[in-house]
Amino acid sequence: MNSLKLRLLLEQFFIEDIGEQDITTDLLFSDHTKGKIVFLAKEEGIFCGEEVINTGFILLNSKVDVQLFIKDGDSIKVGQKLATASGEITDLLKGERVILNLVQRMSGIATLTQKAVQTLNSSFTRICDTRKTTPGLRMLEKYAVRCGGGYNHRYGLYDGVMIKDNHISFAGGVKRAVELVRKSVGHMVKIEVETESREQVIEAVNAGADVIMFDNRTPDEIKELIKLVPNQIITEASGGIQLNNLASFRDTGVQYISLGFLTHSYKALDISVKVLIDKGE
Secondary structure (H helix, E strand, O other): OOHHHHHHHHHHHHHHHHOOOOHHHHHHOOOOOEEEEEEEEOOOEEOOOHHHHHHHHHHHOOOOEEEEOOOOOOEEOOOOEEEEEEEEHHHHHHHHHHHHHHHHHHHHHHHHHHHHHHHHOOOOOEEEOOOOOOOOOHHHHHHHHHHOOOEOOOOOOOOOEEEOHHHHHHHOOHHHHHHHHHOOOOOOOOEEEEEOOHHHHHHHHHHOOOEEEEEOOOHHHHHHHHHHOOOOOEEEEEOOOOOOOHHHHOOOOOOEEEOOHHHHOOOOOOEEEEEOOOOOO
């Protein structure tokens, strides 16, 4: 995860939440009142958010002491102490909600991703995400997918060519679309084509696509279509694939299955922040 970009994101989030001041906290406590808070797991899952906790509190005050008792990608149990932050109460209270929100969401995505990986249960086919992320949180959400054992698809419109149905319609066909892109794109950029029929798969192969996606195809349809694709072309399945039917795609032979629900339909993991009564532990 890009540390510089993370700091910029957190600064924006803190500015949005704190604004000019935290009226409640500033009226209740002096700047020098000390305290400690603890992050506790209230649900089993996969943890994600080490750097968010570390960087977040330090941004507010470099003297805040953060202790982490878990690493990204680790399993957590109910009641487990995940991290503590010690310092001035004003800094702890101003930062804990933003930080907690992000950690809960990232951990929820990591947990859901691991469940998808385990459901597919394949040593060949990889689970990956899509661009269906929360605006502003893409870097964090895609990092969480990796922590859950998944892989990342392209990060945006800028780092990979993906010729979809609308591109094909406007360009006048798969072959024409690939030819137009190939004339200008650099050799480091792959060209993926989204296909919806046998004819489009054949056209994409003949046009020299680097990646072929089988869009909204059944497992049986994919098993037949993949026979048309040479080994050097990467294959992917997407569309209409959920946890309840994911296992049926295990033996289709595709190298990747991209799942939008990993980052748009996840449930935030239940983690709380409590005041810790320090008894010399």
